[in-house]
Amino acid sequence: MAHMTTPDPALTxxxxxxxxxxxxxEHTGFLAGALRRFRRNTxxxxxxxxxxxxxxxxxxxxxxxxxxxxxxxxxxRLTGPSATYWFGTDNLGRDIFxxxxxxxxxxxxxxxxxxxxxxxxxxxxxxxxxxxxxxxxDEVIMRSCDVFIAFPTVILAIAIMGAVGTQPIDxxxxxxxxxxxxxxxxxxVLAPRFARVVRSSVLKERPMDYVEAARSVGASDxxxxxxxxxxxxxxxxxxxxxxYFATAVLxxxxxxxxxxxxxxxxxxxxxxxxxxxxxxxxxxWWFSVFPGLAIFFAMVGFNLLGDGLRDALDPRGAR
Amino acid sequence: MTVxxxxxxxxxxxxxxxxxxxxxxxxxxxxxxxxxxTLAQGEITGLVGESGSGKSVTSMxxxxxxxxxxxxxxxxxxxxxxxxxxxxxxxxxxxRGGGIAMISQNPANSLNPVMTVGDQLTRVIRLHLxxxxxxxxxxxxxGLRQVEIHSPERRMVQYPHELSGGMCQRVMxxxxxxxxxxxxxxxxxxxxxxxxxxxxxxxxxxxxRQRHGVGVIFVSHDxxxxxxxxxxVLVLYAGRAMEQGLVNQVLTAPRHPYTRALLASMPYLxxxxxxxxxxxxxxxxxxxxxxxxxxxxxxRCAHRIDACTAExxxxxxxxxxxxxxxxxxxxxxxAPSRLTxxxx
Amino acid sequence: MQISALGRYIIKxxxxxxxVLLGVSLLSFSLIKLAPGSAVTYMLGDQASExxxxxxxxxxxxDQPFFTQYFSWxxxxxxxxxxxxxVTQIPITELIAQRLAVTLELSVIAIVIxxxxxIPLGVAAATKQNRLPDHTVRFIAVAGVSIxxxxxxxILIFLLGVQFQWVAPGGYTPISEGLLPHLRSVILPAxxxxxxxxxxxxxxxRASMLDxxxxxxxxxxxxxxxxxxxxxxxxxxxxxxxxxxxxxxLTIGIMLSGAVMLETVFSLPGLGKLLxxxxxxxxxxxxxxVLTLIGCFYVLVNLFIDVGYSMLDPRIRF
Numbered sequence: 001m002a003h004m005t006t007p008d009p010a011l012t013x014x015x016x017x018x019x020x021x022x023x024x025x026e027h028t029g030f031l032a033g034a035l036r037r038f039r040r041n042t043x044x045x046x047x048x049x050x051x052x053x054x055x056x057x058x059x060x061x062x063x064x065x066x067x068x069x070x071x072x073x074x075x076x077r078l079t080g081p082s083a084t085y086w087f088g089t090d091n092l093g094r095d096i097f098x099x100x101x102x103x104x105x106x107x108x109x110x111x112x113x114x115x116x117x118x119x120x121x122x123x124x125x126x127x128x129x130x131x132x133x134x135x136x137x138d139e140v141i142m143r144s145c146d147v148f149i150a151f152p153t154v155i156l157a158i159a160i161m162g163a164v165g166t167q168p169i170d171x172x173x174x175x176x177x178x179x180x181x182x183x184x185x186x187x188x189v190l191a192p193r194f195a196r197v198v199r200s201s202v203l204k205e206r207p208m209d210y211v212e213a214a215r216s217v218g219a220s221d222x223x224x225x226x227x228x229x230x231x232x233x234x235x236x237x238x239x240x241x242x243x244y245f246a247t248a249v250l251x252x253x254x255x256x257x258x259x260x261x262x263x264x265x266x267x268x269x270x271x272x273x274x275x276x277x278x279x280x281x282x283x284x285w286w287f288s289v290f291p292g293l294a295i296f297f298a299m300v301g302f303n304l305l306g307d308g309l310r311d312a313l314d315p316r317g318a319r
Numbered sequence: 320m321t322v323x324x325x326x327x328x329x330x331x332x333x334x335x336x337x338x339x340x341x342x343x344x345x346x347x348x349x350x351x352x353x354x355x356x357t358l359a360q361g362e363i364t365g366l367v368g369e370s371g372s373g374k375s376v377t378s379m380x381x382x383x384x385x386x387x388x389x390x391x392x393x394x395x396x397x398x399x400x401x402x403x404x405x406x407x408x409x410x411x412x413x414x415r416g417g418g419i420a421m422i423s424q425n426p427a428n429s430l431n432p433v434m435t436v437g438d439q440l441t442r443v444i445r446l447h448l449x450x451x452x453x454x455x456x457x458x459x460x461x462g463l464r465q466v467e468i469h470s471p472e473r474r475m476v477q478y479p480h481e482l483s484g485g486m487c488q489r490v491m492x493x494x495x496x497x498x499x500x501x502x503x504x505x506x507x508x509x510x511x512x513x514x515x516x517x518x519x520x521x522x523x524x525x526x527x528r529q530r531h532g533v534g535v536i537f538v539s540h541d542x543x544x545x546x547x548x549x550x551x552v553l554v555l556y557a558g559r560a561m562e563q564g565l566v567n568q569v570l571t572a573p574r575h576p577y578t579r580a581l582l583a584s585m586p587y588l589x590x591x592x593x594x595x596x597x598x599x600x601x602x603x604x605x606x607x608x609x610x611x612x613x614x615x616x617x618x619r620c621a622h623r624i625d626a627c628t629a630e631x632x633x634x635x636x637x638x639x640x641x642x643x644x645x646x647x648x649x650x651x652x653x654a655p656s657r658l659t660x661x662x663x
Numbered sequence: 664m665q666i667s668a669l670g671r672y673i674i675k676x677x678x679x680x681x682x683v684l685l686g687v688s689l690l691s692f693s694l695i696k697l698a699p700g701s702a703v704t705y706m707l708g709d710q711a712s713e714x715x716x717x718x719x720x721x722x723x724x725x726d727q728p729f730f731t732q733y734f735s736w737x738x739x740x741x742x743x744x745x746x747x748x749x750v751t752q753i754p755i756t757e758l759i760a761q762r763l764a765v766t767l768e769l770s771v772i773a774i775v776i777x778x779x780x781x782i783p784l785g786v787a788a789a790t791k792q793n794r795l796p797d798h799t800v801r802f803i804a805v806a807g808v809s810i811x812x813x814x815x816x817x818i819l820i821f822l823l824g825v826q827f828q829w830v831a832p833g834g835y836t837p838i839s840e841g842l843l844p845h846l847r848s849v850i851l852p853a854x855x856x857x858x859x860x861x862x863x864x865x866x867x868x869r870a871s872m873l874d875x876x877x878x879x880x881x882x883x884x885x886x887x888x889x890x891x892x893x894x895x896x897x898x899x900x901x902x903x904x905x906x907x908x909x910x911x912x913l914t915i916g917i918m919l920s921g922a923v924m925l926e927t928v929f930s931l932p933g934l935g936k937l938l939x940x941x942x943x944x945x946x947x948x949x950x951x952x953v954l955t956l957i958g959c960f961y962v963l964v965n966l967f968i969d970v971g972y973s974m975l976d977p978r979i980r981f
Contacts, residue, residue: 043801147686150958152916155923155938159954162942163694250811254924257813258939273814277928280821281832288821292814299809307805382886416888423886428879431898433905433977443887478977494887 044308050301117187126198564641785868
């Protein structure tokens with residue numbers, strides 16, 4: 001709860017309390033304080049490390065693999081972890097370690113894609129709704145968002161992907177593959193949630209004195225929104241984006257696990273788990289354990305990063 | 320002002336040499352240090368001091384409700400002849416609310432926000448008087464009427480947030496009085512209320528004292544409020560007793576420089592008419608730790624001499640039932656006019 | 664007086680929900696438009712002639728304009744009639760009725776387990792001097808939401824179902840075949856569901872207990888001689904539970920998603936399994952119906968929790 005945190009002089013700004021036009025969150029004092037708090041937070045640093053590890057793995061995946069991730073070696077099928085196959089092999093004798101490594105790529109791609117799309121769609125929607133808070137524009141936008149928010153993310157994603165199907169869609173010269181479809185579906189599912197966060201933080205900023213001041217000297221709504229309100233409401237948006245990465249990773253894994261996400265031959269963690277399911281009864285634990293651990297660490301990374309950002313940027317909302 | 324009744328052979332409450340410690344970051348704060356006083360049945364004693372003077376800690380200590388890591392280091396607490404410090408937890412719990420009731424500072428926060436007034440009243444009544452639900456309900460209604468609450472039946476089903484602050488304080492007083500305690504500790508009972516309600520509450524306490532003969536410890540930072548109700552007064556400063564005595568004696572002829580300064584800072588009581596600004600006591604209340612040797616008020620005292628910082632003054636009886644802890648009390652009493660002045 | 668005010672509040676909230684519920688049904692219904700090609704091709708197979716497709720479409724009203732289709736579907740849905748499954752030709756309402764009980768049972772057991780552990784744990788964490796360091800508790804909370812339930816399902820089936828054989832390694836035994844075998848088939852997924860939110864709710868409860876216990880009325884209660892146990896378990900808990908309740912509302916969505924995945928992993932014939940099967944079989948009407956139901960359920964549960972909140976907290980009156 002807020003009263004437990006020691007008041008930090010850098011935070012007694014207009015954003016967090018009294019109206020003091022001298023020190024807005026984007027001032028260096030605020031950011032330096034946030035950075036200091038973040039670096040002192042062990043769990044946040046662990047989260048950051050995991051996220052960097054994930055992204056690094058995705059970028060350098062081809063250099064990190066020990067085998068061709070799709071090379072089938074029936075003779076070596078379902079062998080446990082060894083010096084050759086660090087994470088063991090799957091039911092077709094493919095190297096699980098290499099497959100886990102290359103799957104990081106699709107996870108990061110899908111994650112970034114979903115969150116970017118959610119932001120591109122959700123940010124303007126939420127900003128406009130917040131700016132015209134209480135008007136019919138706000139009502140229409142937010143009620144529409146409520147419809148999407150009425151469904152748990154994973155379930156809505158499953159239903160839409162289920163209806164769309166896994167067949168590639170041809171639009172003119174382009175073929176929409178499954179990775180793109182997963183990104184679009186996840187983005188659509190997340191965008192309304194994002195819009196809601198943006199709207200509430202814009203609403204919080206709107207009655208602030210500096211906004212009034214800008215208006216009183218004749219600044220337009222758009223100017224006020226882009227130059228005054230959004231920079232100040234960036235904090236909850238950044239925090240939320242980090243959590244949505246975790247949701248995106250989970251959504252992709254769940255879809256792929258059900259067979260309606262990333263399609264073979266492109267490996268993904270969820271898909272590997274799905275393939276492993278039948279073999280767990282035979283005791284081939286490594287097949288299930290390693291892809292699952294990969295999902296787990298990616299989720300932990302983004303969740304801890306989100307917690308750390310929240311604690312660093314918005315100590316009043318912490319705990 | 321009522322005249323203090325004759326002290327019966329056994330006082331209602333006897334506090335002797337009470338010491339309460341609060342360990343904090345490497346040192347110990349002596350929140351209450353060697354405080355003694357007695358209270359007779361039907362008597363009202365005012366505990367007066369600035370914040371941090373130990374007056375609230377003293378009242379919590381009487382109920383043995385000092386929160387860890389704080390603790391009562393030494394001293395004696397006798398209530399109706401019973402040593403409170405040796406009671407087991409269950410017996411002590413029966414004393415709380417049953418024998419000694421407490422009315423605290425913020426009436427609005429002192430009631431559970433999610434329980435009705437009636438539920439909270441009857442709970443306390445049943446706990447201490449062992450009545451049936453129905454009897455307790457009747458008793459609660461009677462209690463509410465006694466504190467002049469209108470349509471008490473309606474109040475019983477209301478929640479605390481539906482009552483005004485003054486009304487909450489009346490409920491608290493009713494709750495305190497219902498189990499028929501012999502002593503009430505009122506910790507700044509009027510501070511959070513506005514002036515007219517303040518007067519009503521004080522009047523109410525006075526009436527209850529007269530009607531039921533309960534003793535009252537009235538804790539306040541406001542010596543003016545205390546003067547309206549108390550028979551005796553004990554002036555505390557940084558956990559130590561400075562002066563005690565009958566209230567009109569202390570008010571008209573304060574012996575301790577601190578009492579004088581305190582009175583002088585009260586606009587209606589001691590400030591000279593010629594002076595436009597109310598004098599404030601310079602400096603601030605120190606954290607009473609072991610390091611302080613002599614008189615704890617010495618650093619801020621206008622009449623300090625070297626001896627003041629060398630040894631701690633003891634309470635010396637003065638006048639009728641009075642006592643003062645100042646080396647120079649007698650000497651300074653000779654020339655009272657000089658004493659309203661405060662060192663700048 | 665109070666009840667009627669509360670009644671008015673509930674009615675007002677329900678009226679405000681109507682557009683959202685309509686939107687939920689519209690969104691669910693429009694899934695049919697997302698399906699590539701005609702929905703009936705999946706019923707008739709790839710070999711069906713154009714004429715056969717058209718005939719079936721007419722029979723199913725699929726040749727009508729979209730909104731005509733939607734409103735006739737909605738009118739039926741409001742009477743609890745969702746049409747026939749494309750695949751099994753069983754009335755969808757019947758399918759759902761069979762499956763609902765499993766999902767509800769799973770969720771109720773999970774919530775009960777969560778509360779049975781979270782309440783004492785949260786209270787103990789708030790009152791006991793010797794407690795786990797905060798960041799350990801936080802890490803457990805993060806782990807709770809970060810472990811994919813379908814993964815922990817597989818791993819625990821291996822450990823508890825295959826290795827130790829304490830529980831059924833998947834599959835559903837109805838209660839008619841005995842209570843114990845039934846419980847062995849549902850207890851593990853219920854526990855996994857419970858674990859997802861356990862730490863989250865414990866942490867919330869601990870924080871609000873700490874907040875409440877530091878408030879004046881607790882110390883005032885002590886000064887009236889009320890026993891510590893009563894103050895903690897009655898006075899403080901009732902106050903602390905109110906904010907915790909909203910968190911529980913938020914976790915219902917996580918629980919529903921969890922149920923879908925876990926029913927698939929454990930082969931439990933619940934609503935989630937019905938949804939996933941409908942996805943595989945491209946049984947669009949079933950998909951529409953289940954999605955509508957889940958959306959409405961989620962919205963109504965959160966309304967229910969808001970109402971519960973205002974009933975528990977006398978400070979909120981409408």
